[in-house]
Amino acid sequence: MKLLHLDSSILGQQSASRELGAAIVARWQAEVPGLEIAYRDLASDPIPHLDASDLAKSDPTAAARAERVLRDFLEADVVVIGAPMYNFSIPSSLKAWIDRVAVAGRTFRYTAEGPEGLAGGKKIIVASTRGGFHDAASGRDFVEPYLRFVFGFLGVTDIEFVTASGLSISAEQRSESMQTAHAAIPAPLALAA
Template structure:
């Protein structure tokens, strides 16, 4: 079984989402010692933004691409191939300005590929990536749950659930640490609660 572990926080070792995503992967490794884990750090090495050059290069015969175009296509294909090969995808995603980090959005742009992860037909859109489990590790400075006054500003989890649903993935688990910028005590409580949630994911996988 293959697991793709993605972190998107720019805060390095100070990142709450990174701490929790690492805990999740540790649990899943313990559950399946043979798990093949591939790690991509979008904070350290961002996925390149979509560009006119990349779109043009994809329309060319490979032999006609310049070295720069060939490199751009190869980088984009590597991102997509990693995702397609994974059985489980663990994504550390902090909330930045009510949404997801731009680095993660760029990654998503490389896996939202018609004919690979979705397709259009007379019946509408069909997702092609539905055989995966996605675990989202969400960290938020404030509170944005359904009962919160700020719920209408939550465009992080809702966007990701919508996107993965679009490409056919219905098995989405969310581990949330909220209010991490409210106080040191709240940050610690949120972190501990999320790690405790993560500790049960192995049992959930075994039961699935």
């Protein structure tokens, strides 16, 4: 079984999403024998945003890098994504990664009946963190709805969120929210069995 772990927070060791993502991966590693883990830090090693040369595939080096990013996603059984909320949405580095894995003919296709996702059969676990309290009902959360939509479009419907909110309210709130989030990390046994 292969797990792809992505971090996108710019906060390094201070990052709550990195802490939660690492805890999720550690739980999978402890409970799934032989788990292969690939890691990509989208903040320290960002994927360039799409441009016209990417679509034309005129730069062989960039094309090879994009293919590796796509293959890492396609080969993964589980994807753990650290997704902090920046200005109500995901970091641009994570969006750049999504642009490399949302590829017509590889992860989705259009049919007479509408779009069809081709990347199903995966589990995605998102470590989502926010400084305030922004749930979907508030209309201020574009992280969870966007990620559910885009991965659903690619055919992935097994998506879980481990969320810590209110991290910038106070030290006490941060501690309480992180403890609650750590306690909510899902067990991997159902998928691994």
